[in-house]
Amino acid sequence: MKLNADLAQRITAAVDAQFDAQIEFTKALVRLPSLREREASAQDFMAEAFRERSLEIDRWKIDVEELKRHPGASPVASPYAEAFNVVGTYRADSNEGRSLILNGHIDVVPTGPEERWRTPPFQPSVREGRLYGRGAGDMKAGLAANLFAYDAVRAAGVRPKGRIHFQSVVEEECTGNGALACLLRGYTADAAIIPEPVDEHLLRANMGLLWFKASVAGDPAHASGAYSAGLNAIKRAWKIWQRLEALEAQWNADRGAHPHYADHPHPIRFNLGKIKGGEWVSSVPAECTIEVRAGLYPEWTIERGKAEIEAAIAEVAAEDAHLPAPAICYHGFHNGGYVLEPGSPAELALQAAHEAACGETLQALASTASTDARILGVFGKIPSLVYGPTCVGAHGIDEYVELESVRRITKTIALFIADWCGGDSSGAS
Amino acid sequence: MKLNADLAQRITAAVDAQFDAQIEFTKALVRLPSLREREASAQDFMAEAFRERSLEIDRWKIDVEELKRHPGASPVASPYAEAFNVVGTYRADSNEGRSLILNGHIDVVPTGPEERWRTPPFQPSVREGRLYGRGAGDMKAGLAANLFAYDAVRAAGVRPKGRIHFQSVVEEECTGNGALACLLRGYTADAAIIPEPVDEHLLRANMGLLWFKASVAGDPAHASGAYSAGLNAIKRAWKIWQRLEALEAQWNADRGAHPHYADHPHPIRFNLGKIKGGEWVSSVPAECTIEVRAGLYPEWTIERGKAEIEAAIAEVAAEDAHLPAPAICYHGFHNGGYVLEPGSPAELALQAAHEAACGETLQALASTASTDARILGVFGKIPSLVYGPTCVGAHGIDEYVELESVRRITKTIALFIADWCGGDSSGAS
Numbered sequence A, B: 001m002k003l004n005a006d007l008a009q010r011i012t013a014a015v016d017a018q019f020d021a022q023i024e025f026t027k028a029l030v031r032l033p034s035l036r037e038r039e040a041s042a043q044d045f046m047a048e049a050f051r052e053r054s055l056e057i058d059r060w061k062i063d064v065e066e067l068k069r070h071p072g073a074s075p076v077a078s079p080y081a082e083a084f085n086v087v088g089t090y091r092a093d094s095n096e097g098r099s100l101i102l103n104g105h106i107d108v109v110p111t112g113p114e115e116r117w118r119t120p121p122f123q124p125s126v127r128e129g130r131l132y133g134r135g136a137g138d139m140k141a142g143l144a145a146n147l148f149a150y151d152a153v154r155a156a157g158v159r160p161k162g163r164i165h166f167q168s169v170v171e172e173e174c175t176g177n178g179a180l181a182c183l184l185r186g187y188t189a190d191a192a193i194i195p196e197p198v199d200e201h202l203l204r205a206n207m208g209l210l211w212f213k214a215s216v217a218g219d220p221a222h223a224s225g226a227y228s229a230g231l232n233a234i235k236r237a238w239k240i241w242q243r244l245e246a247l248e249a250q251w252n253a254d255r256g257a258h259p260h261y262a263d264h265p266h267p268i269r270f271n272l273g274k275i276k277g278g279e280w281v282s283s284v285p286a287e288c289t290i291e292v293r294a295g296l297y298p299e300w301t302i303e304r305g306k307a308e309i310e311a312a313i314a315e316v317a318a319e320d321a322h323l324p325a326p327a328i329c330y331h332g333f334h335n336g337g338y339v340l341e342p343g344s345p346a347e348l349a350l351q352a353a354h355e356a357a358c359g360e361t362l363q364a365l366a367s368t369a370s371t372d373a374r375i376l377g378v379f380g381k382i383p384s385l386v387y388g389p390t391c392v393g394a395h396g397i398d399e400y401v402e403l404e405s406v407r408r409i410t411k412t413i414a415l416f417i418a419d420w421c422g423g424d425s426s427g428a429s
Helices: A007-015 A019-031 A040-052 A062-069 A136-155 A177-184 A233-253 A304-318 A345-359 A373-379 A402-421 B006-016 B019-030 B040-052 B062-069 B136-155 B178-182 B233-255 B302-318 B345-360 B373-379 B403-421
Strands: A058-061 A082-088 A102-103 A124-126 A130-132 A158-160 A164-169 A191-192 A203-208 A210-218 A271-275 A287-296 A327-336 A364-367 A383-384 A400-402 A421-423 B055-059 B086-092 B100-105 B125-127 B130-132 B157-162 B165-171 B193-195 B202-206 B208-217 B270-277 B287-296 B328-337 B364-365 B384-386 B400-402 B421-425
Touching: A007 A402, A019 A130, A019 A136, A019 A402, A019 B202, A019 B302, A040 A058, A040 A082, A062 A177, A062 B403, A082 A177, A102 A136, A102 A402, A130 A136, A130 A402, A136 A164, A136 A400, A136 A402, A158 A402, A164 A177, A177 A373, A177 B421, A191 B055, A191 B193, A203 A345, A203 A373, A203 A383, A210 A304, A210 A373, A233 A271, A233 A304, A233 A345, A233 B270, A271 B287, A287 A304, A287 B165, A304 A327, A327 B100, A345 A383, A345 A402, A345 B421, A373 A383, A400 A402, A402 B062, B006 B019, B006 B136, B019 B040, B019 B130, B019 B136, B019 B208, B019 B403, B040 B055, B040 B086, B040 B165, B055 B421, B062 B178, B086 B178, B100 B136, B100 B178, B100 B403, B130 B136, B136 B157, B136 B165, B136 B364, B136 B400, B136 B403, B157 B403, B193 B373, B202 B373, B202 B384, B208 B233, B233 B270, B233 B287, B233 B302, B287 B302, B287 B328, B302 B328, B345 B384, B345 B403, B373 B384, B400 B403
Parallel strands: A102 A164, A102 A191, A191 A383, A203 A364, B100 B165, B100 B193, B193 B384, B202 B364
Antiparallel strands: A058 A082, A082 A164, A124 A130, A130 A400, A158 A421, A210 A287, A210 A327, A271 A287, A271 B270, B055 B086, B086 B165, B125 B130, B130 B400, B157 B421, B208 B287, B208 B328, B270 B287
16 A cells, blocks of 8 residues: 555544444435335435535436346346436546446345344444444445545545546345446446445455246145145245255355365355245145245356256156246346456555555455446456455344444545545645 | 926926026126135126025125124134125925025135136136036036026926025135024024035035144345355245144044044145245245145044144244244134034935936045035034035136036936925926
């Protein structure tokens, strides 16, 4: 890191000075329940935060037709009426410095049964140094960290010399189409940071991801004839799920061939995320639909993953060939994986910033999840650094983010901004 | 049977003479999709048929509060806004003859995927002597047979000397509350016939029946953590279902203790009729609900069945005692079974009528299903004879009723009416 120690100290002190405000901002963001199809009010909040910082504001609805023409698009399976992206842009007086994207996603996943939360999921609560709430860690703390890191840089008297785009995107939790829409709108930079909650690590690789729905036919009959007549579609769907679990085990057994995951105990994760079957309790069910999330090794093509999944399903279906074959529909994530090639200038800069902020060497990890880094990195050719705080219970009950972790990664990002983009420092704070 | 051969011949000839009209009537009834919550138009059709025959008409909405006070009521889990019963009553000039209830249910179960039917389920179609359509056999052919049997008796010049109630009831497919509402309204008689599709047999016994819903909690987590974190509610629900299947096997193994079912290969049937779980494909599901139909031996109390079911579920739930215990809800059939004591005058009369109409001895059967006979028989103390035509595919795809079978059982019912109720015959047809 080329920053002098004094400037670095002023920047990290500025993070500390405004950290209470940062927590309040994050809490305000958690209060806005930006579930799928309800993102707009939280995006308005982000736009207002950009406006307060005199950033250029670009707020637009995702253009589904334009998306569909891009090979990186995932199928659009739910309405996009509320699917607005917001980008706030800082323009440097000169463009001498390197440009930067600070990206985060505004969408959160459903809460599960609210009565099982100790405090309601959209009423943020701070207890024992943790901020609780749906999306607190995944990833509203990250969206806030991006902005407050910048504030700290400015408070330390630095005017960055490179362009900075603050991106608040939708659709990270189901497709990646929000980040893709930013690319299609022309946003690019020399590096990107995405403060997903990765426990203060740097993401070296993430999985490809498929969502699919298999609609399985049964042979309906009167329940009093069950076992003599009919074939229960739910039981047939369960056999298919068991075959898919066997496929998952087989893929995991092959992990030695995948350098980033060779030592991982369980890199590939299939999740039976939804099921729905039957229409009358006293009828043997005619139909059952299962919805599955499947990880794919980053070296694989999506087509390979799909072919193996479809073959596994067909194998089970063939046992009851007199029934309609399962209909398979891809209705969300349809993405390859991502690998951050080591040694880029951006990575080196982040390592240095992390070390300065946290006093430790930055460790890399290969994730069993997926992130928008694949969109920016693979299709935008932007070195994309996923680096963020410690969060427990993402997608679960009582999700929380560790506030001291948020403070540390905010300092790292702030130091990174000042170093990467460069900047005139007046010395005034 | 006390009818003379000439009169019997005139009655069965009258059934033949009007059989085309009976088929048309049945088809018209099949065209009315009397699914749960949509029964009213079919009941209007029945009321009109009663009116054309100058029967007294009683059409009323089921009184849920009144029902709830009766021990034979099942829980009301769906709206009763369309839940009308219709009864048409024939009053004899004298009341010298025995009275009779001719009962049938108007409700039909869902169709399953309509595109899998050879002809649409609510567009009745006659092919190769079969009438196809949802409800054709279960049991609109029976409702029609009741009326056309009476028509044949009248056409043969007989005026029955006993009161006859034609009951078209709702809720047979989920609770039995429709038949119970008829009892509560005061309808009773010396015997009842219910022409459910029992393959020209007499029902000797039917099962008790429970519907229950188990709402199973999981421990939600990010799908990328599945297998390391979280516990999938769908998988936990499946374990509960497997435990229930073991309970079913155990009950079946005990069949030797139950005289009517000792020789039955599989008397107890549990049906996993519905399942619904998960809310986000990339989250380990927090909740899954299964809905099950369970048969009970007629000798058992409902409480015994419930206690064993609840214990089985609790046993599996205890493996994950840190999670909320499954919530169990009884949301439909909540009924003991029914046994028709052999040798009643009504049974003897039916045997004679069947033999006269079909040329064969009437065989009895013990059913794995449930019928409204338990309501009329157990709570109304009315000897209730379930006797009806051959139907294939009840609750399935391409349900049909055999038309020659319908013709035969219509003749039997007509002969029964004339014999049971007695009547003056002018000899004119």
